[in-house]
Amino acid sequence: MPKPLQDNICNEGMFSAFFKKHYQSLYSYLYYKFGDYLNPEDKAQEAFTKLWQNCNKVTPGKAKSYVFTIGNNMMLNEVKHHKVVLQHQKIKPRSHTNENPEFLMQEQEYLQKLQRAIANLTESERTAFLMNRVEGKKHKEIAAILDISTKAVEKRIYRALSKLRQDIEEL
Known part of the structure; x- marks a missing residue:
């Protein structure tokens, strides 16, 4: 073979x-x-x-x-x-927007000022405010995490909102 x-x-x-x-x-x-x-x-x-x-x-x-x-x-x-x-x-990228460049620039400036205003809050106010507004936690949850009363959480968020309104009015 x-x-x-x-x-x-x-x-x-x-x-x-x-x-x-x-x-x-x-x-x-x-x-x-x-x-x-x-x-x-x-x-x-x-x-x-x-x-x-x-x-x-x-x-x-x-x-x-x-x-x-x-x-x-x-x-x-x-x-x-x-x-x-x-x-x-x-997925089509946005080729154009309805906003004009001036609006986009104002929006960017506003966001920068808002971030600065949030940074100017005290740590306790900033923490309570961000946990509530950004993370969506309830006052009771924030109180448990920070080991404080719900009334203290409410006061911190109220003070943070008041300071932010005051800082943003200056804009």
Whole structure:
């Protein structure tokens, strides 16, 4: 019984014969499975290129399944990529706003002044105010966290609001 001359497909003649024999069937498989949109011809060629790059690791008996698996995986990766692209196309960036630049600048200045006003509050007022207004906690929850009475929480939030109103009126 004749033994195969090589245990891999690195021989150019063997690879060329393998390519001629299986290229059309791989292309047809990819075309029928995924259609023409994802360019199955390129993926089939890339699969054979990968086979050539890894020819030392692939025996002639496994080469066909290797090429078909690589081609299929490349097409699946392309499908995933197209899904991501389509997902990003759905999210349209705001190309224009209804606000004019002057309004946007005033809004930014207002936010900066508000942040400064909040920073000027005492620590106890700022903590109670932010827990209530930003985190949405109730007075009872804040009292339990800070270990103070609910009346103290109410007073801190009231003082914080009064100071903020006063600072913002100056704007």
